Structure formats: C-alpha cells, structure tokens
C-alpha cells in the first residue's frame with residue numbers, strides 16, 4: 225500500500241481543490257478537467273482526493289460493487305437476493321492508462337468458453353472497478369478514439385456495455401471522471417471537452433514564498449511519506465467530515481429564482497451550446513452552498529460556478545485556446561442585467577455590445593482577422609494572413625496499413641472498424657466471425673458423431689473477424705515559401721489551403737509537421753507534434769521570398785520522416801508537398817523525389833496563370849504520389865469558387 229500525498233497538505237491550487245471537492249459533494253456535476261503544464265502536481269492533487277471520499281457499502285462478493293440498498297438488476301454477478309451481507313470499503317480511484325486495450329477498459333467476455341463450454345465468462349474492466357468511485361485519466365488528450373467513445377457512452381448512460389457477436393453484458397458504471405492534460409501536447413476532442421462538468425487551469429505559483437513551501441513539503445513527504453501523512457490526518461479527517469456533511473445538506477439547498485436567472489443569463493451571454501452548461505452551473509452553485517454550510521445559493525456561488533463551469537464550453541473554432549479564463553466584465557454585466565441591472569450603482573455600460581465573437585452566423589472565426597504577428601519572420605516581408613479555412617477533401621495513403629494508431633485518416637486493419645474478412649486467431653479469440661466459424665465446423669459434424677440438433681464446435685473451428693478501420697497518420701507538410709509563390713494573393717491561398725488541411729488533421733487526430741523551403745535552404749518550421757495549434761501559429765508567421773530550393777525541401781522532409789519512423793514506427797506518414805513545382809536553387813528535385821518513393825504523398829499544385837508548365841505533376845510522378853490542384857482541395861470546391869467570386873464582387 226503506497227502512501228499518497230495528503231490532499232490537505234497541497235499548497236495553493238485553490239480552484240482545482242474546490243472543483244474536486246464540489247464533485248465529491250455532488251458527483252452529478254460531471255467531473256473535472258485539469259489543464260496545465262508539466263510539473264504542476266496536477267496528478268498528485270487528483271490522486272489525493274479518493275482518501276477523502278466516504279466509504280461505500282457494497283454487496284459482499286459482487287465484483288461490480290452493487291449497492292446493497294439498490295443492487296443493479298443487470299449485475300453480471302447477480303441477481304442479488306434479499307438478506308445480503310453488506311460490507312463497506314474505501315471509495316476507489318481507478319486510473320485509466322491512455323494506451324489501455326478495449327477489453328481492459330470495458331471488460332472482456334471469454335467467447336471461447338461461452339461457445340465451447342456454454343458459460344458466460346465476463347472479466348470486469350476498469351469501468352466496473354471505478355463504479356461509485358473516481359475514474360482518473362492522466363493525459364486524457366492523448367486517449368485513443370475508441371476509448372474516448374467507450375468512456376463517453378459509459379459517462380452518458382451510467383452503464384458499461386460489452387457486446388461480442390450477439391453475446392452481451394451490461395453493468396452499472398457511474399463514476400466521477402477526472403482528466404488531466406498538458407495543452408502543449410494537443411487539445412481534447414470537443415465532444416469530450418464538453419463531458420467534463422468543470423475545468424480548471426493550473427500553473428505553478430509565481431510567489432517565491434509559496435514555491436518554497438511546496439518544495440519544503442515535497443521534500444519532507446519524500447523523506448518520510450508515512451510520517452508526513454500522519455501529520456495531516458487531522459486535516460484529512462476534517463475535509464472528509466465536511467464532504468459527508470455537505471452531501472447530507474445538498475438535497476435541502478434552495479436555488480432561488482434570482483440565482484437561476486443569473487445562471488441562465490450568464491450562459492446566454494457566453495453563447496454556450498445547449499443546456500448542459502446551465503445545469504452544470506446550477507449543480508455547482510448548489511454544491512458550493514452545501515460545501516459552505518448554507519441552505520441557499522447566493523450570487524457569489526453563481527459567480528464561482530461560472531468560473532469553473534464555463535471556460536471550456538464557449539463556442540470556439542479549434543485553434544482557439546480553451547484555456548483562457550472568463551471575461552470578467554462580461555460575467556458581471558450578465559449578472560447585473562439578470563438582477564434588474566440598476567442596484568449595484570456602478571458605472572452602467574450602455575447595454576449589450578452586439579454580443580461579440582460567435583454571433584453573426586459565420587462558419588468559424590476568420591484567422592485573417594487576428595492581429596498581425598510582428599517580428600515573426602527572419603527578414604522577408606511581413607507575414608501574409610491566410611484565407612479562411614474550408615473543409616478539404618480527404619487526403620490519405622492509398623495502401624491499407626496494418627494496425628496503426630486509431631484515427632480517422634488512412635485505412636488500416638486493426639481492433640475496430642468494419643469486418644473485412646476472417647482468419648484463425650493467433651492467440652486468444654477476440655472478435656468471433658460467426659459464419660466463418662460455422663462454415664469451418666460444418667464439414668466435420670458427422671465425423672464428430674453429431675446426433676442431435678446442436679452443433680459440435682471445437683476450438684480449431686473458431687474464426688475471428690479481420691477488421692478494417694481508420695488510423696491516425698503523420699501528415700508532414702513541405703511548403704514552398706519562395707519568391708515564386710510569394711505574390712500576396714497567392715500566398716494567402718496557399719496558407720489558407722495548408723490551414724484548412726491542418727484543421728482537417730486536427731479533426732482526424734493526426735500528428736502534423738511542417739517543413740518549409742526558400743532562399744538557399746529548407747527548415748523544419750515545426751517538428752512532428754500533435755499540437756495543431758502550434759502548427760497553425762508557425763504557418764501564420766511563415767516568412768516568404770527568395771529562390772526555390774525544392775530539392776532541399778524534399779531532402780529535409782526525408783530526414784524528418786526517417787527520424788519519426790524510429791520514434792513512432794506504427795504511424796504511417798503522408799507527405800503533402802505544396803508547390804508549383806519550380807526549382808531555381810540547388811540540385812534537380814527528381815533525384816530527391818525518387819528517394820521518397822516509398823512514402824505516400826500528395827502534391828498540391830499551386831501553379832496559376834494562363835501558361836502552365838505542369839511541373840508539379842512531374843514532381844508527383846517522381847514521388848509516386850497523387851497530384852491535386854489547389855483549387856480542387858476544398859471538399860466542395862464549387863462552393864469555394866462561389867465564395868471567392870463573392871469576395872471579388
């Protein structure tokens with residue numbers, strides 16, 4: 225048994241602690257997302273929470289933690305009849321590793337035993353273990369797509385469900401979901417972001433005295449964990465009692481009409497989607513009143529609830545940073561308007577100011593409206609802002625991969641997806657292919673002495689399904705930033721195209737990298753990363769002009785891909801070369817292109833004007849890749865053309 229760092233010994237992090245405590249009081253709030261850089265003790269604080277939670281009463285021997293007062297009717301270990309012998313155990317904190325298998329998370333059904341021995345053998349997974357406790361996902365932004373889906377389903381229904389070819393098991397799975405993430409490593413899928421009731425941003429304290437205290441306590445804990453924890457048992461006990469008392473008080477806390485009006489006014493002012501934000505804010509405000517020993521929600525509770533529940537719910541386009549806090553002025557204005565607007569006597573702003581960004585019905589904010597980046601380039605002219613992003617066609621490797629990381633781009637065989645065939649299992653059977661199994665067993669029925677109507681099935685008959693799904697790729701952009709491309713309108717179009725492709729990569733959970741070439745050489749503007757925000761930032765600052773060393777660009781791309789093949793061998797690359805195919809500096813690009821022939825590639829042809837040389841097409845042939853003209857990149861390129869015509873008009 226390891227000794228955890230005591231919750232009550234954590235210095236600072238007030239919002240984080242409050243968010244966790246309020247969820248402990250009222251799990252219906254829906255969990256906490258904790259965002260912050262490395263080394264901010266996010267995980268320490270989260271892990272210390274479980275010790276404060278009230279013990280749970282469970283049916284003895286039930287692996288699914290049924291409550292003796294209300295056992296789950298569908299419990300796989302049930303049915304639990306009356307006269308149960310209840311026992312209590314501490315609430316659990318279960319950690320869900322980012323790379324866990326689906327079986328590990330949802331539980332596994334032993335199909336071999338089910339089919340050949342006729343027993344339903346279900347091994348509970350992490351969702352069962354977390355029932356009535358805390359489910360903690362560190363680096364939740366790196367979670368595989370299929371795990372995210374599992375988690376979302378369970379969180380939404382309070383039920384985990386496993387189905388293998390018609391044999392299904394379901395059990396209750398209600399848990400407090402806590403996720404931590406470092407935004408520098410990539411953002412969370414919006415659907416998952418919205419699932420977390422509250423979100424807090426943590427950063428290390430800037431106060432030297434507080435930092436010193438953090439270090440002092442950490443050193444003392446590491447030197448003697450048991451002794452250190454013992455010194456905080458009083459503090460821990462007080463917090464645990466306060467949680468239990470607040471839970472009891474919770475059902476009796478009143479939410480006055482004025483407070484509810486405040487909540488809905490704030491949600492409307494911040495233009496949040498749907499009604500979930502209103503509900504979460506209401507639950508948070510009520511929990512806060514209970515936590516502070518009050519029986520009625522105050523406007524202060526509403527303010528605090530807004531700070532914790534809204535920052536991650538505002539509408540935004542994917543390149544916005546969800547980490548920014550709330551606009552305090554707007555919050556106060558919404559609250560005072562809901563309150564009748566006149567009784568705080570402050571300098572009254574004259575009404576709402578046209579509701580700011582998010583209104584207007586435009587599809588996504590236009591990054592071209594952002595203030596220009598100064599000093600981003602190394603010489604050359606001021607960076608050109610891109611055209612508004614649009615939805616692009618799917619660019620993907622043509623060949624089917626084998627078991628790449630889950631995503632939404634290239635086709636691959638693997639754990640999920642549609643059935644594409646059957647084979648004998650290498651190890652344990654995972655996904656039965658029923659017709660192939662029956663077909664394998666059929667010819668042997670007489671030889672096996674079948675007499676009745678039942679099929680005589682042997683292990684060697686079992687066939688598993690080969691699934692084909694989508695994988696996440698590395699999309700490496702190799703962008704010509706030379707003088708031939710640098711005509712402003714043209715560079716705008718090129719940046720708009722790459723930005724659109726980046727947006728697409730974000731939605732498909734790809735890794736992206738950016739190589740640019742101009743003048744004498746090529747540079748790695750962005751090494752492969754999952755942070756599309758970083759990529760779009762580098763793109764916006766991209767300086768242009770000079771000669772066109774196309775071969776150097778390709779060679780640099782080749783080196784980046786070679787390094788990445790070592791680092792992340794399962795992920796297949798897609799090289800996207802954005803160029804008009806011209807080269808005016810360095811060696812002929814054909815040799816460099818030939819060296820990349822094994823890599824799936826697309827050449828986005830940026831050539832324009834009445835006389836076309838078709839150089840990009842020639843480059844695509846040398847790469848063994850697919851050429852596509854920049855105008856054809858939009859998924860609906862007719863619509864894009866119409867939009868451009870309108871802009872001109």
Ligand SMILES: [Zn+2]
Nearest residue numbers: 286288290299
């Ligand atoms: Zn049970």
